[in-house]
Amino acid sequence: MNTLERYIIRRTAYAFTLTLAAMTGVVWATQALRQLDLVTSKGQTIVQFIGITMLALPFLIVTVAPFALMIGLILVLNALSGDSELIVIDASGGSRFLVLKPVMIFATIIMLIVASFSLYVAPAGLAQLRTEITRVRADLVANIVKPGKFINVEEGLTFHIRNRSGNGTLDGLLMHDTRDTDTAFTYQADSGNIVEAAGRTLLVMQNGTIQRRPKQQGDISIVRFQSYAFDLSNLIPEAGEPVYKASERSTKTLFQPPGNDFYSLRYPERLRAEVHERFSLPLYCLSFALIVFAFLGIARTTRQGRGVAIVGAILGCVLLRTTGFGVTAISNDSLALYTMRYVVPVVGGGLALMSILRGHQGKQSQSLQRLQLKIGDWIEAISNRLNKNRAGSTT
Numbered sequence: 001m002n003t004l005e006r007y008i009i010r011r012t013a014y015a016f017t018l019t020l021a022a023m024t025g026v027v028w029a030t031q032a033l034r035q036l037d038l039v040t041s042k043g044q045t046i047v048q049f050i051g052i053t054m055l056a057l058p059f060l061i062v063t064v065a066p067f068a069l070m071i072g073l074i075l076v077l078n079a080l081s082g083d084s085e086l087i088v089i090d091a092s093g094g095s096r097f098l099v100l101k102p103v104m105i106f107a108t109i110i111m112l113i114v115a116s117f118s119l120y121v122a123p124a125g126l127a128q129l130r131t132e133i134t135r136v137r138a139d140l141v142a143n144i145v146k147p148g149k150f151i152n153v154e155e156g157l158t159f160h161i162r163n164r165s166g167n168g169t170l171d172g173l174l175m176h177d178t179r180d181t182d183t184a185f186t187y188q189a190d191s192g193n194i195v196e197a198a199g200r201t202l203l204v205m206q207n208g209t210i211q212r213r214p215k216q217q218g219d220i221s222i223v224r225f226q227s228y229a230f231d232l233s234n235l236i237p238e239a240g241e242p243v244y245k246a247s248e249r250s251t252k253t254l255f256q257p258p259g260n261d262f263y264s265l266r267y268p269e270r271l272r273a274e275v276h277e278r279f280s281l282p283l284y285c286l287s288f289a290l291i292v293f294a295f296l297g298i299a300r301t302t303r304q305g306r307g308v309a310i311v312g313a314i315l316g317c318v319l320l321r322t323t324g325f326g327v328t329a330i331s332n333d334s335l336a337l338y339t340m341r342y343v344v345p346v347v348g349g350g351l352a353l354m355s356i357l358r359g360h361q362g363k364q365s366q367s368l369q370r371l372q373l374k375i376g377d378w379i380e381a382i383s384n385r386l387n388k389n390r391a392g393s394t395t
Contacts, residue, residue: 004089005102008076012106016072023064023071024057031056055129059122059247065114066284069107070292070317074310077103077296081306086298096297100356103297107289115282119251126248134242155179161192169193173205175230178215186211187230194232203230246274272338273331280341284321287349291316294352320348 032053080086080099089098151159156179162172175187189208194201210223243263246254254275257264264271295313296306324344331337 004098005105008080008099008102009106011079012072012076012103015075016068016106016110019071019075020061020065020068023068024060027060027064028053028057031060052129052132055125055132058117058125062114062118062122062281065110065117066281066288066321067317069110069285070288070313073103073107073289073292074296074313077292078306078310081296096356099297100293103289103293104286107285111282111285114285115279118278118281123248123250127244127250130242130244130248170203173208175203182215184213184215186213187228189228201232203232204228205230246270249274251275251278273328276338276341277328280324280345283342283345283349284324287320287345287352288317290349290352290356291320294355297356316348316352320344323348 032050077086077099086099147161147163149160153159156177158176160174161170164170170192171190173187173189173192177185177187187205187208187210189205191207192203192205195204196202205228206226208225208228210225210228212221212223245263246267249257249271254271257268257271292313295309295316298309324341327337327340327344331341
């Protein structure tokens with residue numbers, strides 16, 4: 001690669017990385033909040049909570065990456081035009097392909113990364129997330145020990161805790177056990193922790209008392225303790241085998257599902273749809289790059305012209321992806337609709353490439369010109385209305 005290509009790729013990589021980090025972080029935060037109550041109810045630390053929810057990060061990257069690429073290219077190409085670098089290239093007799101080549105090289109790299117995430121990394125992360133969520137839902141503390149409530153774990157055993165701290169400690173613990181045929185036990189402790197030891201699940205209580213009361217006759221005896229372990233192993237429900245959805249299965253499993261798998265036997269169309277989704281999604285990276293370049297790859301001398309081109313590029317990419325979402329939504333196990341998942345990004349990129357080639361030959365697409373003029377009229381009308389409203393509010 002020459003100096004210009006390295007320069008454009010370096011700037012695009014920087015803008016893409018920052019945009020991807022910001023967008024993925026926002027989406028991850030909204031998704032992580034859904035699991036906040038479920039995961040923290042087990043008493044896990046914030047580090048463990050982040051570790052579990054980060055398993056969905058590869059899937060979020062696959063979804064967000066094409067849009068991050070779009071924004072990164074818009075920022076770079078707009079900066080190149082604003083700094084008159086595109087004008088210098090054009091005035092020196094340089095071809096538009098001098099800029100298009102590094103753009104497509106970078107877009108191809110991102111497409112390959114997204115493809116690897118879509119086919120391998122993201123499904124593995126979602127599968128592990130499903131396993132962790134299943135484990136948490138099978139946990140005693142996550143399901144039945146609620147602060148401020150008396151919970152009947154099973155017949156004759158009642159739990160109550162005042163509070164559960166962020167590090168998993170159970171404060172103000174009370175446990176009443178009447179399962180023994182002769183004696184009722186009441187356990188009180190200032191705090192307690194759930195620990196795993198020697199293959200057993202234990203409730204280790206600190207600084208408390210055990211009251212023993214005969215059910216028929218006899219005096220109550222009270223024993224004080226500094227530390228006491230109560231076995232919870234027979235109370236912990238067994239974590240069932242998690243049922244993996246189509247998006248949580250490996251690509252190999254989608255092609256060759258187990259013969260006795262309930263989900264694959266009941267929803268074979270979902271497995272087929274997921275296969276086509278994984279292979280078609282990376283194509284949007286190339287399509288978005290071509291659309292952005294079709295609007296912003298031309299040297300422009302006015303800020304208004306660049307603004308119109310930016311809006312046009314965003315609208316073109318959003319319209320293309322919305323069409324792809326629509327095709328996915330109406331898929332009904334039809335080969336034609338499965339094919340449309342590939343046709344939409346290919347046609348969108350093809351139309352953008354045709355516009356680029358016509359512009360290179362001095363025959364800018366009339367439809368693209370009309371679209372840019374229409375967008376410019378919309379922007380001007382909105383700007384005039386805002387100025388009019390602002391003037392009216394000041395008078």
